[in-house]
Each structure stands twice: as structure tokens, then as C-alpha cells.
Amino acid sequence: MAGTLPDWLGWWTSADYDVARTLLQRGFGALYALAFWGALRQFRPLLGEHGLQPVPAFVARTHWRDGPSLFRWHYSDRLLVAVAWCGVVLGASVVVGLPQAGPWWVPMLVFLTLWWLYLSVVNVGQTFYAFGWETLLCEAGLLVAFLGSGAVPVPFVMIVAVRWLLFRLELGAGLIKWRGDTAWRDLTALDYHHETQPLPGPFSWHAHHLPRWWHRFEVVGTHVSQLVVPWLLFLPQPLPSVAGAVFVLTQGWLVLTGNFAWLNWATIVLALGVIDDGAWAWLGGLLGLPDGAAAASAASAPPTSLAFVLVVGAVALVLLVLSVRPALNLVSRQQRMNASFEPFRLVNAYGAFGSVTRRRDEITVEGTLAARPGPDDWVEYEFRGKPGPPGRRPPQVAPYHLRLDWLMWFLPLGHSARWFTVFLRRLLEADPATLRLLRHDPFDGRRPSTVRAVLHRYRYTTPEERRRTGDWWVRERLQLAVDPVRLPDR
Structure with missing residues (x-):
């Protein structure tokens, strides 16, 4: 079980996504640390023992299968603080690269711990945690857990899983808009959205007052990036890298013009995770930077543990089976937005702003x-x-x-x-x-x-x-x- 990967299974790994693995792990480590920091500051007055929606009362009237959580065994504000601090510390450790410096199973255990602790928070968070980016953080954390460390090559099957998540995230948002509100179809949605979105940002006023033709262009760009570009993710490189770059640019515009928690930032990290090392090397050459990717590729690739292959393969098989219902949801006329089909939130449905408020x-x-x-x-x-x-x-x-x-x-x-x-x-x-x-x-x-x-x-x-x-x-x-x-x- 601890042997190296046979030569005939060489296709299973990829030498083209070392930068992507680094960005995915450190990016989601930072987002987990931020999410747990938010729990430290807000969870107790909102959901604690004397909160607006107390967790003990919620747990008493619901069942484990409604949402597995550590807090179903016991909840106290003190335990919540311990969990949140644990999440902050573990997330920060990934940002500085400590788990990634060890064997492949070390970052796996760290991210699985982050996933379970945050799932425990989300599954008792009720109305205050009923947002798509909570589920997204859970699902992405699980995927990133099986990218391994620098001691093993990047498993290509998990890069494909990241692409599948990004595909559902973008296409789901595009389809729910097209199906949900005539304002997206007649190109008027952005006449309202910058003014009526939940939490406008410092540049939202300026975005709202841009010319009418620009708002039409924004909507058309939204449709292209969410309904057309996601299909590039399943084509050969460099097309997935092109798609990733498009998503980074479009999500960057959303970062500038609104406040959508970490939804846009998580999407940006996922988009960076589908760009291969060749694209990063090309960008570095364009900027006149040393070709670190070429130097890395010249070095001998690390061996892959057969145990790592078996673990990742089993996870990929589970994810494949669980992907059936989210895939069917995309083609359904009754498409569900930001929905989970099983209590562990492993493969989910996403979407945003299926309707736009006018006032x-x-x-x-x-x-x-x-x-x-x-x-x-x-x-x-x-x-x-x-x-x-x-x-x-x-x-x-x-x-x-x-x-x-x-x-x-x-x-x-x-x-x-x-x-x-x-x-x-x-x-x-x-x-x-x-x-x-x-x-x-x-x-x-x-x-x-x-x-x-x-x-x-x-x-x-x-x-x-x-x-x-x-x-x-x-x-x-x-x-x-x-x-x-x-x-x-x-």
C-alpha cells in the first residue's frame, strides 16, 4: 500500500498543475481562516446559547440526518470558540505552507478537519448560514484535501473535480438567471442590480451611473461567461486556462462593485486552480519574470504513493456517483439554486440572483x-x-x-x-x-x-x-x- 505508482498508471498524475495546487490550498486555507474568524465574532450573539436562533433549541427539534454536526452531541459557546480558533489556526497554517511540507496525508487531514468543523457550524447555522458560499466552502475544502503535498504529484482526477465544481458554479448561476427573470433576458438586469443588491460597496454607486449601453454589455458578458465559457473547462489546454482567466476577470468586477462575502473570492481561487503551469510560465515570460515553472519541470517528479492513489480514486468514485443529481438539476426546468442533495454537502447545486429586485x-x-x-x-x-x-x-x-x-x-x-x-x-x-x-x-x-x-x-x-x-x-x-x-x- 505504501509502494510507488506503477509506470502504467502514469496518466493518473499531472506535472502541469503544481502552481494550481499551491493556489487552491493556500487560497482556501485563507478563506477557511476568514470564515472561522467570522464565527468567532458573530456566531454567539446570532446562534449561541442566548442568540437570536439558539443552536440548542434547533438541535432539540431536528435530527442528525437533517445536518450532521459536532454540535449535535453537545453545544456550548465555549466549545464554539474552541472550534472557531482551531479553524483559524489550521487555515492560517495552510496559508504559510506548513501542512504542505509534510507527507500527502498531512494536508489531507488538515483540510478534512477544516471541512468537518465548518460543516458542523453550517449545519446548525439555520437562517444565518443559509447562503451558497457556505456550501461552496465545504465542497471546495473537501476537494482540496485530496490534492496531496509536494511529496506527491498532483492527482489529475482532482483537477477535473475542481473543473466540475467551477462548471456547476458558473453554469448554474447563468441558467438560473436566464430561467428566472425577464430582466436577464431583455438585458435590463444591471439597470437595477447595482442599486438593489444586498450590500452595495464603495464603487456600486459609480457602477450604477455608468451608461446604459455599459449595463447591456455587462449582462451580455455575464451570459457569455456563465453560459458559454464554462464548457471550455472540459476541452484540452489551453482552453481551460482561458476559461479560468475569464472567470478571474468577471469575478474581479463583481468584487469591485458589491459585497458578496467570499463567493467571488472562492470562485477566483477555483478559476486560478484550472490554469496550468504552462500558462503561468507564459505569463511570467510576458512580465519578464524568471521561468520557475520550467526549472520545476526539469527536476525529477516525486514518486506517488499507491495508498494516495487508492484514497483519491475512492473519493473520486464517490464524487462521481453523487454528481448525478446536481447534473440533472442543471437541465431541469425546476432548477434548484444553492441546494444540497445529501447532508454532507459533498456535491451541490449553485446559482445566484435568479431574480432581480427593481426597488x-x-x-x-x-x-x-x-x-x-x-x-x-x-x-x-x-x-x-x-x-x-x-x-x-x-x-x-x-x-x-x-x-x-x-x-x-x-x-x-x-x-x-x-x-x-x-x-x-x-x-x-x-x-x-x-x-x-x-x-x-x-x-x-x-x-x-x-x-x-x-x-x-x-x-x-x-x-x-x-x-x-x-x-x-x-x-x-x-x-x-x-x-x-x-x-x-x-
């Missing part, structure tokens, strides 16, 4: 210290990422994920919001952990007498309005979304 309605939260508040006694709580005061420029927060802010975007769309009632109660209690999720507490830790939620309509200022007022937004009060509420003893 931006926002829930703002206000409170007062007055016992009998008048119209001028209410002051606004500010969130870290979502639009609030009209004069505040949308911040850059991605690849960090502000979970509370994202869920606030869904409230005006009619999504269930039992957690929001608890959130208002936490504000009335001036709960320190909850207040730390916000950008600004207008009461500096004091308990307000009353809080309420107000529905506003937002739109970007025009360039002329921006010059005149300095504001980024114009907002109009529509109605009370939640009537004033107090604690029972106040």
Missing part, C-alpha cells in the same frame, strides 16, 4: 429613551454594512460576511423573520454582544425604553444630487414595519 426597500431600526416619545425623540441604530443614513458611503466588507446585515435585506421581501423579534428584544435589553454586531449604538449601552422598525425606500442620488448634498442615497419613509415595542417590565 430597494430597507428596514431601519430606531429607539428612544423617552417614556412618552414624540416624533423627534427617535434615533437610528446604524448597521455595519447595510444602507442607513443617506450620507454614509457604502463600505467595503467582503470577503468578510456580515450575517445580520444580509438578513436585514431579506426582511422587506417578505421572508420569515422570527429572529428579528428576538433582535428587537436584545436591543431593549442593551445586550452587549448584540450591540457589538452594529456599527453604532446611539444610547452608548443604555437600555432604550422603546424600539421600532421603519420601512424606507432607498435610491441612489443622481450625480447632480450627490454634488449638491454630498449624499449617496435618497430615502423616503413609507410606513412603520414594526410598531413601538417595550419590555414587559418597562
